Amino acid sequence: MGVFVVIRGWLECDNRQFAQVRDIVEQDDPDRTYSGGWAFPPRQYNFANWVFFGAGMRAQTVGWFLDRLQRVARIPASDDDDDLITGLFLVSHEVDGMSEWQVRDGTVVIRAASQEYRFLDE
Template sequence: MGTYVSVRGWLECDETQLAAAQEIIAAHDDDHYTHGWGAPRRHVNWTHYLFYGADIRDSALDWFTDQIRAIARIPASDADGDLVRGLFLVGHEVEGTAEWQVRDGRLLITPADIRHRYLDA
């Protein structure tokens, strides 16, 4: 059956960065786990959001982190200099839950705070 990882979280960006992120996601399309990506039906105000939620096989984790790292490297698209940022909680059946922070152009992975243990069920 394999080991599974529950991935849930979001990314925040501007419109130009959203288009670049969607290109990265499309380039990694596997016609299965890619369906975990979603966005609001209609954009509201200035920040664009991309959400991911799916239980994926541990063996697909590199496929997902490759996308997140590529998206994190998307450059700022205006004078504000804002990069893509986000947060994911990643619950591994064996290794427990980790917090993935997307900030400063990279993916930072740390053990999740004890407050999030209730999500390990």
């Protein structure tokens, strides 16, 4: 049957970065099972853009998602504030438990998730 992982989270970025994130995501085969987990709201509000992802996937596919997320994290700042893309993803592995993936400083920092989020896996 296999081991499953649930990934849920979001990214915050500016207009140019938003377009680059979309480009990275659209490079995947649209028929690939988990590519449809990305959501780009058609209307963004105020000063930030948001991109969301949510999917339950087989554990062997997590590397594919992490690769995309690392590529997104490396997108350079494109405004006068030099803001990089930031985000947070909670990754629930059936065997290994939950981890927190922080998109910040041009990379993805992976660490154990707080027990406060345990209710998401109940």
